[in-house]
Amino acid sequence: MPFHAPPRFPRGFRCASRNVGLKPSAPDLALFTSDVDATAAAIFTRNHFPGAPVIVGREAIKAGVLRAIVANSKCSNVATGEEGVEKARRMAAACATEVGTVAGHVLVSSTGVIGVPLPIEKIERGIVGMSADLQTDPLVGASGIMTTDTHPKAISLTVPGSDAVITWVAKGSGMIEPNMATMLCYIFTDASVPAVDLDRLLREAAHTTFNMLSVDTDTSTSDTCVLMANGHAGPVDLGAFAGALLEGCTRMTEILARDGEGAEHLLRVQVRNAHSDEDARTVAKAINNSPLIKTMVHGADPNVGRILMAIGKCFDCTIVPDRTDAWVNGYQVVAGGRRLPFDEAIVRTALATELVELEVSLGAGSASATAWGCDLTRGYVDENAAYFSS
């Protein structure tokens, strides 16, 4: 399925971003709107300390209708108590006034430092007149939600057999681990899809994509993934829509992993022949999250025995050592639980490519899973040793 280049919005969706004084000069407030009410579904972080916007968002999404999304960066409005929730409601209300809807049809996101009071007055003042800036390039909105991302992230494609478009706008790129991430992903479509179907399809797609993405095993308090459908393109075949949704979510997952904090390599881990789906997911994540695997990839160091170490630490999975095989970018390095006498130069070369794919066959069944991540670099350490201070 070809992605549109450049990405574009489905009919009726627009966005704007501006600086309202949360950051020195970069865009720090983004607005996304539909020109009519859209059916909507959303999934949020499972963290026990959800941000105030997540608390308010969970209420809003119950009705299955959204008209706009407003998101700020720099301050996540997390661990800020009742005042924080009140400020998130004020942010929704200010957005509703600006775009001409009710606060209950606005989804709010905030990302940035945890535990700092949200400067709501700056947002309330700053959003006034922002609807005049609305335009049709999704990259403008993507720029407005960036934190440590190195580039804005937006993609779009057409649902096969229709002229409906789906567009993804997202940010990464640290505090990212399964069950979402400090990941915001807003998905817009002009297909007409009931909210109940959106909810099911979004959960299914996230299960094998965003929930298999990890940059650092840390789960954000702010994760939000929203899907809005405004119906301008009419009904579509749900199977085709589901396929397009999965393809775009997969692509966006790779884009986010590739731009993980400090990342120089995209790491993709495929596990096959596992005893169960749960085993396949657990082993894929264990390899994907292992600091020793991530540094091995970073250094293109052919220390592939670490793959067995990472499989082996999945204590509760069915692991059959003498049926365990592994490959690095298609080159087999482990057979029957033993390291093969492979050509180190070939493995070094494989590990030096931008995409490093580790494949494992567990010989214990027929389940499979894929996880996405990145290497662990000095850049990650440097960025996160001074995130608050910088």
Next chain:
Amino acid sequence: MPFHAPPRFPRGFRCASRNVGLKPSAPDLALFTSDVDATAAAIFTRNHFPGAPVIVGREAIKAGVLRAIVANSKCSNVATGEEGVEKARRMAAACATEVGTVAGHVLVSSTGVIGVPLPIEKIERGIVGMSADLQTDPLVGASGIMTTDTHPKAISLTVPGSDAVITWVAKGSGMIEPNMATMLCYIFTDASVPAVDLDRLLREAAHTTFNMLSVDTDTSTSDTCVLMANGHAGPVDLGAFAGALLEGCTRMTEILARDGEGAEHLLRVQVRNAHSDEDARTVAKAINNSPLIKTMVHGADPNVGRILMAIGKCFDCTIVPDRTDAWVNGYQVVAGGRRLPFDEAIVRTALATELVELEVSLGAGSASATAWGCDLTRGYVDENAAYFSS
């Protein structure tokens, strides 16, 4: 309980180390002996791919008797199949011949790169005559088992109410996560303790010490912790012995954490008032293992909202946000799930000390746990991006 300075062996224990050609010139083979058969217990890695020495060691320890331990570094003899197991047996036999016992009374350890064939001939040749080098300084043996450790690790203390001594000799310092680590820890005592009691006491002590230690969440395939008691000091009060054993294991856990690969800070996480022991351990480990916490400590960046993030990602634990409190080196930064308006300079100073203690009260019960770790630094990345190659 005061530790002996310098550390010394209990009566009847001696050690030696030498270079047998596995490394260019550093000691790469260590020998520990008792002059008589000792009762013994051991615990090993839970990794599904245990090294050949672990497979052989599990058989040996069943009888509850050991006379010697032989350990090599540079090559871990893991993922080497039946030949690897055969080589581990040859290593035990060579040691038995040298010290005058049977192979079944020798425990073998190997650490180093996974999946490389063990040069057993070098070890068989090199160990000949090594018993003539045996002497009474445990640091000599500690030097012989070092890999990326920056210093040899040995401590000793006297069991209160007796003249029995307990001595710990260990190595770290990466691929370390609960359920042992690439951790070797040999514990020697001249107290007389039946093997069945040794086994129970060792497991109890490890549960709250070594199994709460993590440098990088990766679980080695070679972990081994052995306790040998040769009886020269006669029977001791088991309660006093257990107390001394726990104290030494705690101290050694801190020594290992402090010397984690690239570490500049010792991180100690205390969780109190948890709903259950399991919850307390899970939350303590989650904080201890979080890359974002570890980099925060590294950079002395007062981004303490990350503590809530790490608690909150323990999805299956009982977390009551508005009863959650947190302290950094005794200074409260979170109350009732909210970040306090603390003095950033004080937190920066607290995080800049060599020992950073994070305390959390969950307000959900009365269970507690402590975990030990270290900060995440460029040094960790650098060491592990080229471990195989260097």
